[in-house]
Amino acid sequence: MKPLRCAVLCILALVVSLCFMGDSWSQATTGENHCFTCHTNPRKLIQITREIAQARKGEPGKSAAIEGEG
Amino acid sequence: MEPLAPHEKVYVDSEFAEDENHGQIGCEECHGGNPSDPNWKTAHKDVVRDPSYPDPTESCGQCHDEIAETAKTSLHMTLAPYKKMIDMRANPDESVHAKVDAARETHCNSCHSSCGQCHVSRPDSVDGGLLAAHLFQKRPPVHTVCTACHGSRIDKEYFGKNAGIPPDIHKEKYFRCDKCHTGKEMHEDGKDYANRYEVENAPKCVACHEDIYKDTSENVKQHTDHKDKLSCQVCHSMPYKNCYACHVGKDDQGLAYYKTKGSMLNFKIGLNPLQSEKRPEKYVTVRHVPVDQNTFSFYVENGLSRFDVLPTWKLATPHNIRRQTPQNKTCNSCHGNADLFLGEKDVKAEYMKANKKVIVPSELIPQKVKD
Numbered sequence: 001m002k003p004l005r006c007a008v009l010c011i012l013a014l015v016v017s018l019c020f021m022g023d024s025w026s027q028a029t030t031g032e033n034h035c036f037t038c039h040t041n042p043r044k045l046i047q048i049t050r051e052i053a054q055a056r057k058g059e060p061g062k063s064a065a066i067e068g069e070g
Numbered sequence: 071m072e073p074l075a076p077h078e079k080v081y082v083d084s085e086f087a088e089d090e091n092h093g094q095i096g097c098e099e100c101h102g103g104n105p106s107d108p109n110w111k112t113a114h115k116d117v118v119r120d121p122s123y124p125d126p127t128e129s130c131g132q133c134h135d136e137i138a139e140t141a142k143t144s145l146h147m148t149l150a151p152y153k154k155m156i157d158m159r160a161n162p163d164e165s166v167h168a169k170v171d172a173a174r175e176t177h178c179n180s181c182h183s184s185c186g187q188c189h190v191s192r193p194d195s196v197d198g199g200l201l202a203a204h205l206f207q208k209r210p211p212v213h214t215v216c217t218a219c220h221g222s223r224i225d226k227e228y229f230g231k232n233a234g235i236p237p238d239i240h241k242e243k244y245f246r247c248d249k250c251h252t253g254k255e256m257h258e259d260g261k262d263y264a265n266r267y268e269v270e271n272a273p274k275c276v277a278c279h280e281d282i283y284k285d286t287s288e289n290v291k292q293h294t295d296h297k298d299k300l301s302c303q304v305c306h307s308m309p310y311k312n313c314y315a316c317h318v319g320k321d322d323q324g325l326a327y328y329k330t331k332g333s334m335l336n337f338k339i340g341l342n343p344l345q346s347e348k349r350p351e352k353y354v355t356v357r358h359v360p361v362d363q364n365t366f367s368f369y370v371e372n373g374l375s376r377f378d379v380l381p382t383w384k385l386a387t388p389h390n391i392r393r394q395t396p397q398n399k400t401c402n403s404c405h406g407n408a409d410l411f412l413g414e415k416d417v418k419a420e421y422m423k424a425n426k427k428v429i430v431p432s433e434l435i436p437q438k439v440k441d
Contacts, residue, residue, distance in 0.1 A: 031106055032106070032108075033096070033097065033105045033106075034105055034106065034107060034108050034110075034113055035097035035098070035101075035103065035105045035113070036082070036084075036087070036097065036105070038110060039080060039081065039082040039204075040081070040082050040083070040084040042077060042081055045077035045080060045081055046077045048077075048110055049075075049076035049077045049080070050076075052076070053076060060323045060325055062325065063320075063321045063323070063325035063326060063327035064321070065319075065321040065325075065327035065329070066327045066328060066329070067327075067328075067329040067330065068313075068316075068328070068329055068330030068331060068332065068333070069222035069313060069330055069333055070181075070221075070222060070328060070330070
């Protein structure tokens with residue numbers, strides 16, 4: 001009887017974990033990935049990068065003292 | 071190299087999702103951040119721009135475990151020889167040495183690369199930006215990756231941009247960098263190499279030109295006579311760039327800068343400073359590197375107090391190979407031609423001691439022969 005009980009328990013555990021996995025899988029597929037939607041949208045990126053540039057206005061970039069070849 | 075607009079630097083091609091390998095990994099698994107947050111400012115909290123630097127084992131290494139394990143100690147990633155060379159020259163006083171070390175980290179080590187900065191984006195040292203909208207590039211592109219960093223010397227030599235000097239013959243055969251510099255060389259094998267010339271799987275001319283010592287070869291006599299005495303470049307490279315006197319510091323706004331003196335095109339044969347079983351040649355092409363006794367003077371005086379332990383003319387493998395060159399036209403184009411050889415006349419008085427090992431004394435200049 002013991003092997004049979006063990007097998008039943010294993011199957012039960014597998015079914016439960018599959019249910020949970022399925023739940024999180026469906027969450028992942030239905031939830032919007034904002035990284036992807038934003039980074040594949042040039043219009044949005046232009047708008048945000050302009051916003052960033054505006055905020056950084058006046059911040060120095062590379063040193064003007066650089067001379068010669070690197 | 072065309073600069074990228076700010077939005078182009080971070081634009082991702084939606085086709086990336088079709089990449090059956092990388093496209094199946096969630097953005098946050100490599101880069102962190104919060105993909106479910108619609109506010110870009112908070113979503114980017116703790117985002118890692120380049121998850122492959124300095125340790126790619128947790129990102130790339132999840133699948134490319136063997137490559138990531140060795141690549142993390144590769145010279146492109148660590149620039150370890152810089153530290154080794156500078157440490158050898160540095161003042162042994164601990165407080166002085168620490169200042170030199172900090173300056174090296176700020177200036178010399180800013181040009182490293184990484185898995186991502188070859189296969190996904192342009193290197194940070196040239197302002198970064200995704201190469202092909204985040205589509206992974208198995209073969210790093212030449213202009214936006216390799217010569218984006220190796221621009222002053224290799225780019226100009228290989229593509230014939232130095233006035234009056236033709237491009238490398240391999241360029242004319244449409245060779246990309248990775249034809250010779252394979253992934254195996256770039257990713258290395260985890261060994262702690264003293265310099266790039268020691269790296270296993272580095273290019274070997276004879277790997278392709280295997281017939282040059284065969285009786286049927288057109289120039290078998292020349293090749294056999296000079297075998298293991300001269301590096302291939304001694305006969306086959308054109309004049310190349312030499313750089314001088316790099317000084318580093320920070321400007322009024324605290325921004326790092328470097329200043330180098332004008333570079334000079336020249337061709338010099340010196341004594342091989344790295345003679346070994348692997349590189350047995352006595353004569354090699356040597357290039358002046360921009361190091362100077364006062365390179366770090368902005369940070370500390372006498373930082374390189376042991377400057378003379380290494381030459382300023384280093385073993386070089388110029389990238390402007392031609393079958394026929396001014397020095398191989400006839401035997402006596404080279405034999406007896408003292409101008410081609412690095413002599414005391416070519417070395418500044420204060421660097422004579424440092425270069426003693428590479429300077430060719432007149433008695434070692436090959437005698438003229440009967441043509």
